[in-house]
Amino acid sequence: MDNYIEKLNEQQKKAVLAEDGPILILAGAGSGKTSVLTSRIAYLVREKGVYSSSILAITFTNKAAKEMKARVEKLLDDMGIYFPWIGTFHSMCVKMLRMSCEVALNYTSSFVIYDSDDQKILIKDCIKELNINDKMYPPRMISHHISSAKNELISPKEFEGKYKDDFQMETISTIYSLYQKKLVSNNAMDFDDLIFNTVKMLETNKEVREFFQNKFRHVLIDEYQDTNTAQYKLAEIIAKKNNNIFVVGDDDQSIYGWRGANIQNILNFEYDFKGCEVIKLEQNYRSTSNILNAANHVIKNNTNRKGKELWTDKGDGNKIKFYKAYNGPNEALFVAAEIKKQVENNIDYDEIAVLYRTNAQSRDIEIALANKDIPFRVYGSLSFYSRKEVKDVLAYLKLILNHNDDLQFKRIINEPKRGIGKTTLQKIEQIVIDEGLSFYEVAKNAKDYYILHSPKEKLMSFVNMIEKLTTFSMNNTLEELYEEVLNVTKIMEIYKKEGTIESRSRIENIKELKSAVVSFEEDFIEENGQGPKLENFIASCTLATDQDNTKEQKQVTIMTLHAAKGLEFKMVFITGMEEGLFPSMQSYESETKLEEERRLCYVGITRAKEMLYLLNTKERTIYGKTQSYPDSRFLQEIPEQLMDNNIKRKAFANNSFAAYKGNTGISIKRGGKAIEIAGFKAVKGEALDVIKGDRVLHKKFGEGTIKKVTGKGDEQVIEVDFDMAGFKRLMASYTKLKKL
Numbered sequence: 001m002d003n004y005i006e007k008l009n010e011q012q013k014k015a016v017l018a019e020d021g022p023i024l025i026l027a028g029a030g031s032g033k034t035s036v037l038t039s040r041i042a043y044l045v046r047e048k049g050v051y052s053s054s055i056l057a058i059t060f061t062n063k064a065a066k067e068m069k070a071r072v073e074k075l076l077d078d079m080g081i082y083f084p085w086i087g088t089f090h091s092m093c094v095k096m097l098r099m100s101c102e103v104a105l106n107y108t109s110s111f112v113i114y115d116s117d118d119q120k121i122l123i124k125d126c127i128k129e130l131n132i133n134d135k136m137y138p139p140r141m142i143s144h145h146i147s148s149a150k151n152e153l154i155s156p157k158e159f160e161g162k163y164k165d166d167f168q169m170e171t172i173s174t175i176y177s178l179y180q181k182k183l184v185s186n187n188a189m190d191f192d193d194l195i196f197n198t199v200k201m202l203e204t205n206k207e208v209r210e211f212f213q214n215k216f217r218h219v220l221i222d223e224y225q226d227t228n229t230a231q232y233k234l235a236e237i238i239a240k241k242n243n244n245i246f247v248v249g250d251d252d253q254s255i256y257g258w259r260g261a262n263i264q265n266i267l268n269f270e271y272d273f274k275g276c277e278v279i280k281l282e283q284n285y286r287s288t289s290n291i292l293n294a295a296n297h298v299i300k301n302n303t304n305r306k307g308k309e310l311w312t313d314k315g316d317g318n319k320i321k322f323y324k325a326y327n328g329p330n331e332a333l334f335v336a337a338e339i340k341k342q343v344e345n346n347i348d349y350d351e352i353a354v355l356y357r358t359n360a361q362s363r364d365i366e367i368a369l370a371n372k373d374i375p376f377r378v379y380g381s382l383s384f385y386s387r388k389e390v391k392d393v394l395a396y397l398k399l400i401l402n403h404n405d406d407l408q409f410k411r412i413i414n415e416p417k418r419g420i421g422k423t424t425l426q427k428i429e430q431i432v433i434d435e436g437l438s439f440y441e442v443a444k445n446a447k448d449y450y451i452l453h454s455p456k457e458k459l460m461s462f463v464n465m466i467e468k469l470t471t472f473s474m475n476n477t478l479e480e481l482y483e484e485v486l487n488v489t490k491i492m493e494i495y496k497k498e499g500t501i502e503s504r505s506r507i508e509n510i511k512e513l514k515s516a517v518v519s520f521e522e523d524f525i526e527e528n529g530q531g532p533k534l535e536n537f538i539a540s541c542t543l544a545t546d547q548d549n550t551k552e553q554k555q556v557t558i559m560t561l562h563a564a565k566g567l568e569f570k571m572v573f574i575t576g577m578e579e580g581l582f583p584s585m586q587s588y589e590s591e592t593k594l595e596e597e598r599r600l601c602y603v604g605i606t607r608a609k610e611m612l613y614l615l616n617t618k619e620r621t622i623y624g625k626t627q628s629y630p631d632s633r634f635l636q637e638i639p640e641q642l643m644d645n646n647i648k649r650k651a652f653a654n655n656s657f658a659a660y661k662g663n664t665g666i667s668i669k670r671g672g673k674a675i676e677i678a679g680f681k682a683v684k685g686e687a688l689d690v691i692k693g694d695r696v697l698h699k700k701f702g703e704g705t706i707k708k709v710t711g712k713g714d715e716q717v718i719e720v721d722f723d724m725a726g727f728k729r730l731m732a733s734y735t736k737l738k739k740l
Contacts, residue, residue: 004039004075008032015279016040018246022239022273024224024266025248028310029295029606030286030568033248037222038068040246041083042075044218054215056238057086059222065091068222085216089231090191093198096212097189104205105197106184114183114190119143122186126178135497137171144500145172146179150192151228151260153199156180195230202237213241224249224269228260236272245273251306252299255562255600257592258501267306284310284606286568288317291612294638295605301637302595310606318611319644322635325617326699327626328361329519330724332368333702335573337724338613339374339556342571349375350554351570355561355604357582359384359505360512360622361575365558371726379559385541389495389506390513394541396485400470401534404438413443413462416494420462424455440466465489473534481534482517486510514624516541523700529714529731561604572608574601577616578629601634614638688732688739690718695740701725703740 005013012032015025016039027033041057044050057072059065069086085092094113101107114122123139123146149159156177163169183189189197202209219239221227224247227235239245247269254263270276284292292310299305325331335354343349354365354376363384369376384390392415395408402408414420431442431449442449444463446456465488473481486492492510495503520540524532557569561582576582583597605612614635619628690696694706704722709732711717716732730737 004042008035008039009283011279011281011283012036012039015281016043018277018279020242020244022243022269022276023246024269024276024278025246025281026278026306026308027248027250027281028284028308029250029253029603030284031281031310032283032285033222033250033281034068034071036281037220037246037248038071038075041072041086041220045076045081046079050218052081052083053085054217055083055085055220056092056216056218057083057220057222058089058092058235060088060226062088062091064088064222089234090194093194093234096198097194097201100201100205100208100211101197104201104208107189107197108187110187112186112188113194114188116143116191118188119190122182123175123179126175126182130174130178132171132175137175138494138498140498140500140503142172142175142179144498145169146176147192148260149176150196151230153196153230153233192230195234199230199233199237202234209237210241212238217242218244218246220246220248222248225251225254225263225266226256226261227265228262232262232265239273243273243275252302252308252599252602253565255565255596255603257596263304263596267304278306280308282308282310284312286609287312287606288314288610290316290319290642291605291608294320294612294642295602297639297642298598298605298634298637299602302598304592304595320638320642321611321613321644323613323615325615326619326702327617328364328515328620328622329368329700330702331575331615331617332364333700333724334615335365335575335613336368336372336374338573339369339571340372342611347571348554349556352556352573353564353567353569353571353607354556354558354573354575355564355607356558356575357561357584357600358508358576359387359560360508360515361581362558363512363516365575369556369558374556375554376556376558379557380563381559384509384512387506387509389491389509392491393482393485393510393513394538396466396469396489397481397534398538399440399466400473400481400485401538403440403466403470406432406439409439409443413439413459416489416491418458418462420455420458424452424459427451428459477531478517478521478534478537479514482514508623511623515621518621518624518626526730526734526736527728529734561600564607565603568607568609570609571611571613572604573613573615574604575615576620577614577632577635578620579632580629581620581622582632582634598634601632688716688718688735688737690737690739696720697738697740698722698725698728699736701728704728 005016008016012035015023015036025033025036027036037057041055044055045052057068059068065087069083072083072086073081085095097107097111098109101111102109120139120143123142124134127134127137127139127142154162156173159176160170160173163173183193202212216238219235221235226249235245247266249266251263251266254261254266257263270278289312292312296309323331323334325334339349339352342352356362356365359381362378366376366378366384381387385394392412395411398405399408399412410425413425428439428442431437431451432439435442440463442452443459446452446459452459469481469485469488472484476484492507495507495510517537520537521532524536561574582601583594587593587597616629616631616635619626690706690709692706692708695703696706697703698720701720701722702724704720704725706718707721707727708719709716714733718730718732718735718737720728720730720737722728
């Protein structure tokens, strides 16, 4: 037996050497599924004499396909074999369509593939031709519905029949139908068409169907739990004749239901493919026993699963550390301090990950890491202050602050859409160059320029809005200004009408920017005894983005739990483990959604190799609102014996503010509005009874030591060296300190 098989454990060998027929490999996290898949292909060629061209191996990403192909070719290096049919679902479908679409579909083999921008333009053309209001039916929303329909193999005609009693969906059906006709007439396919049309081609043309069924004697699919209806149907048709379908997946890691993945594909595999052999890979090569046992205890609370239990021979390892912070910034400070400590113990930055449920949570983490000079990268997404919607709202605030900021003017003059396009901007720019004025000045006096006659009303309306907001900013708080900007620009309403997953994420980020405003305003008052100006906030945002320019090679990775799938790190923090955040509020709608959230938790836990931190807060300001959330049910599903009890007790002791609830809160007047800081007894004008050396507690910065106290009454200033946050200078009469 060849060496590549000898390296496998017994269950892996069983999978690789299995007889022909349908085979389901339930591969737990870190169980070496890629080795099994690639070894299976090598075994078929080397030992069973199967031609490489008769093997179809499919995965989901180009990166995974490239790795799979490289591994297989390495295993068969001495045979010099080429594998043309290892790739993603979409790339394999393109090859099949190029070969056969002319005889089975109304396309030529030279069809073009439309990307998302092309698709959006075509949908806009359809909306215009049908004389439909694009504000009521935004192109992004239409694209979302069309994509979902194609992933479920629903044609325009079927879509029409399904929604004939729903006026809005009926209108979308009309757009879908025209859109599809235009695609065909343009000899074009969008991304979803690649699979949709391949399935259609195989279903409707017997000759083509039999050709590919005869060609592919063996079909192998990776990450089978992530397949949607169209992908399942494609595999089912191709494998039907030879019945040699080998799928690898983990039902416990099915976390993409929100984008069309159907967990029933893997759960029902045994029923869909009769005579199926099921092999479980449960030995984990990544994590220690304590981490795996935590994951096992969480996931066993799901009922909609096959059932398996991960184990390892790596030993128990460190217990899981739990930290209950007071709020989001305090949680982030703990993460930053702990990273610093572990890096001093010779853990590299690139071996550390900080995970969160929603993109909006990244803001506090980014700020805390930047303040501690910890290099980081936001994986699979932009850093908070680099996200389009955040930059758009900040651009309004910057233009309010400085009317001559041409960069911000050009960014938001047509954001949201107000009918001011590139041609108008080019005309303004010519005047700017000729007369040495700013874009804003030209727009303000648009009526004086003949070439701006047509768009003058729109330009002057925009300027009038900025003028009113500028006046508003002079007499109101930052928080009130922020709300007014959202109100008059209608930017939130536009995203709400889009109704897509992406637009919901943008809405969350805009709401979270309000949290930044509220937090900055409160902290500024505490440190300076008065409210901040707009320029103070803008400066803080600018400083927060400096991290984006870091060139360090080794960086801490921060990302959503969804983005973490497939990755592994020596040290992992899972933040925000609170009911309503993780699991999310939306998951309460059904048991199906709640179980997917639990699978997401399982994925997060199993990313950790040696150290796992679980964190939550007593209260959290998110989307501009401060609320208290109960501990996540997932925390409660982990046995106490797996947790570091000392850390847990210390965390509760250091951050339990229940004892202070009897104290009266303070109200700080600012522009006629009060900030309520509950649970801390401190009234404006009242000095705190502390001296150098005293230990104090701050609801955001945690514990610290008094270094210096100067002044009296309203003028008393306290300098504190906080354990996690470092040195701070605070106005005693506005501070949130508690003497320990």
